[in-house]
Amino acid sequence: MPKPVIPEEKRRRRRPTKSGTVLSERLIVDAALRLLREHGSAGLTARRLGLALDADPSTLYRYFRGMDDLTLAIGDALIGQALEGWTPTGEWCEDLRTVGLRIHAAYVAHPQAAVLTTSRVTGRANELAADETVLEILRGAGFPLADIVRIYHAFIDQTLAFAALDAASLALPSAALQADEEMWRKTYARLPMATYPRIAEAAPLLATRMVTSAYPTALEMLLDSACRYLDVPLRGAGNCATSHNEPAPANGPIAPLS
Amino acid sequence: MPKPVIPEEKRRRRRPTKSGTVLSERLIVDAALRLLREHGSAGLTARRLGLALDADPSTLYRYFRGMDDLTLAIGDALIGQALEGWTPTGEWCEDLRTVGLRIHAAYVAHPQAAVLTTSRVTGRANELAADETVLEILRGAGFPLADIVRIYHAFIDQTLAFAALDAASLALPSAALQADEEMWRKTYARLPMATYPRIAEAAPLLATRMVTSAYPTALEMLLDSACRYLDVPLRGAGNCATSHNEPAPANGPIAPLS
DNA sequence: CCCTTAAGGTCAATGGCGTTGGCATAAGGA
DNA sequence: TCCTTATGCCAACGCCATTGACCTTAAGGG
Numbered sequence: 001m002p003k004p005v006i007p008e009e010k011r012r013r014r015r016p017t018k019s020g021t022v023l024s025e026r027l028i029v030d031a032a033l034r035l036l037r038e039h040g041s042a043g044l045t046a047r048r049l050g051l052a053l054d055a056d057p058s059t060l061y062r063y064f065r066g067m068d069d070l071t072l073a074i075g076d077a078l079i080g081q082a083l084e085g086w087t088p089t090g091e092w093c094e095d096l097r098t099v100g101l102r103i104h105a106a107y108v109a110h111p112q113a114a115v116l117t118t119s120r121v122t123g124r125a126n127e128l129a130a131d132e133t134v135l136e137i138l139r140g141a142g143f144p145l146a147d148i149v150r151i152y153h154a155f156i157d158q159t160l161a162f163a164a165l166d167a168a169s170l171a172l173p174s175a176a177l178q179a180d181e182e183m184w185r186k187t188y189a190r191l192p193m194a195t196y197p198r199i200a201e202a203a204p205l206l207a208t209r210m211v212t213s214a215y216p217t218a219l220e221m222l223l224d225s226a227c228r229y230l231d232v233p234l235r236g237a238g239n240c241a242t243s244h245n246e247p248a249p250a251n252g253p254i255a256p257l258s
Numbered sequence: 259m260p261k262p263v264i265p266e267e268k269r270r271r272r273r274p275t276k277s278g279t280v281l282s283e284r285l286i287v288d289a290a291l292r293l294l295r296e297h298g299s300a301g302l303t304a305r306r307l308g309l310a311l312d313a314d315p316s317t318l319y320r321y322f323r324g325m326d327d328l329t330l331a332i333g334d335a336l337i338g339q340a341l342e343g344w345t346p347t348g349e350w351c352e353d354l355r356t357v358g359l360r361i362h363a364a365y366v367a368h369p370q371a372a373v374l375t376t377s378r379v380t381g382r383a384n385e386l387a388a389d390e391t392v393l394e395i396l397r398g399a400g401f402p403l404a405d406i407v408r409i410y411h412a413f414i415d416q417t418l419a420f421a422a423l424d425a426a427s428l429a430l431p432s433a434a435l436q437a438d439e440e441m442w443r444k445t446y447a448r449l450p451m452a453t454y455p456r457i458a459e460a461a462p463l464l465a466t467r468m469v470t471s472a473y474p475t476a477l478e479m480l481l482d483s484a485c486r487y488l489d490v491p492l493r494g495a496g497n498c499a500t501s502h503n504e505p506a507p508a509n510g511p512i513a514p515l516s
Numbered sequence: 517c518c519c520t521t522a523a524g525g526t527c528a529a530t531g532g533c534g535t536t537g538g539c540a541t542a543a544g545g546a
Numbered sequence: 547t548c549c550t551t552a553t554g555c556c557a558a559c560g561c562c563a564t565t566g567a568c569c570t571t572a573a574g575g576g
Contacts, residue, residue, distance in 0.1 A: 015523075015524050015525050015570070015571060015572065016525090016571095017524095017525070017526095018525080018526080023524090023525090045561085045562065045563080046562080046563060046564080047561085047562070047563085055525080055526090056525070056526050056527075057563080057564090058525090058526075058527085058563095058564075058565075059524075059525060059526080061563095061564075061565085062523080062524055062525080066563080066564080067563070067564095118423075118426075119422075119423055119426035119427060121441055123441050123445045123446070128446075128449065128454060128457065131457055132454050132455075132456050132457050135456035135457060135460055136456045139456060145459070145460065145463065146463065148460065149460050149463040149464060149467055150467070150475060152460075153464075153467050153468060153472045153475060154472045154475040154476040154479060156472075157420070157423060157471075157472035157473075157476070158416065158419070158420070158472065158476050160423060161416075161419035161420050161422065161423040162415070162416070162419045164377075164419065164422055164423060164426070165376070165377055165415060165418060165419040165422055168376075168377035168422070169377060183379055183381045187381045188381070188386075191386065196386060196390050197390075198390050198393035198394045198397060199386065199389055199390050199393060201403070202393055202403060202406065202407050202410075205403065205404065205407040206407060209407055209408070209411050210411060213415075214411045214412045214414075214415035214416065215415075217408060217411060217412040218412040218415070218416050218476075218480065221412060221479065221480050221483035221484070222476065222479050222480070222483070224483040224486075224487075225479035225480070225482040225483045225486075226479070228482075228483075228486055229482075272542075272543055272544085272551090272552055272553055272554085273541075273542055273543070273552075273553050273554055274542090274554090275553095275554070275555095276554080276555075281553090281554090303532080303533065303534080304533080304534060304535080305532075305533070305534085313554075313555090314554070314555050314556075315533095315534080315535090316534095316535075316536075316554085316555075316556080317553075317554055317555075319534095319535075319536085320552085320553060320554075324534075324535075325534070325535095
């Protein structure tokens, strides 16, 4: 067992644990999700997981290379849930909206798990299926390939990015979460009009809006831009005063600015 | 020291550490940023920080309530860097673009630190100043207050969300990072046309695009939607087939869907 | 139906982590 | 110069992930 690679699902299930249950990847992932919900995103520990499964912590290393490998398996499960049972209607705008909201909702439904997995790229089946779906929807809308890829990129990363952000808020220990929410009601609401005039005048609206997710709004703006672009590919009159013909001018690399 | 609240910046600096240096919040935060860059986002530990400062780990608790408090201070520093030295031009669209790209860049320049702080709300001075700035820009554009708040919310959360997502990629151990990038070139590029036709046809474009940040594209689409909305507040003909009059219809709460 | 074999459990130990209580000492006001 | 106390240090506690050695028992051939 120094570094004995873990056998795949082709394992001939063998010994039950001392309490009688027979382990499996599925069983472990489910237990992990339960632990995450109950103890927070930092509450998934090998010891606790062993305790929850009535098995020794070291047993987990028969199923996963380490805790990181386990989190990838958890992420795969979440993606799978997102589009489970959904079928496209053919209305590209509606379909894109639904897919976005579903993926976002699936992650946000398991915030503590989402925090650990949102930014990981697994290349597994469920992830591929989701990508294929989005590309297919955009193709059906009639975009040229270059625009399909541009919009796909913005759409999927925006969805994952908001999922991660919103999940992170929800995954905070409840004390910190309440503190954050009350920040908008108390701190921000009582800022002096003299030094923070714009925050002060917007405070009531901010207090109600900032405690919700901005994803629906941002998604709608993205869809809006794509819709209008389908009619008028290049920006006509009445746009931003600044001039640039490409809707997505320069995509910098993710960038080691140091 | 059971729970001896930490005195504020009104501390009369006193003893130097045994190696002669006199500690300060600034010094500690800088050292923390250095550690994060060198050892990754999980590499900031009290022990290592103590080592880097030639001070006992427990000394840090004279300056911060705990490691969490320290991360908030780090986040504050990042926000401060983002808008340092910038002044608005008066062109709202350009200003909004610049502010967005600057905040995004500031976080992405310290990916390992950004991972820890992007989703936290501190309510400190630098954060407040940034919020005030964005609201002021939108007000100057002529939006009514309700729209100011709507767009502000989408803009700031989108910026932070992408910053977090992109930072998370960069903060991965370099081995995992290369693996992710090659995933698009190898795994995705060689998927069978039969089962994944859309991915297959888009593969070359995906390979070059997916390894960059989608933030510039998404930001441009948001600005595009806002710009056009300023001219035509309610959606006219030629929009999405699905009907809804509000650009941002239902903002769900961040949502315990359980 | 028994016997071998190795898969898959358990145990114990290692080294790292955040955090805290007690103690020592030097800085700065008097 | 002396006293107070802010601020540093030390040692210890109870977590954590991971690993190597050992043991138990089910699987599957004979």
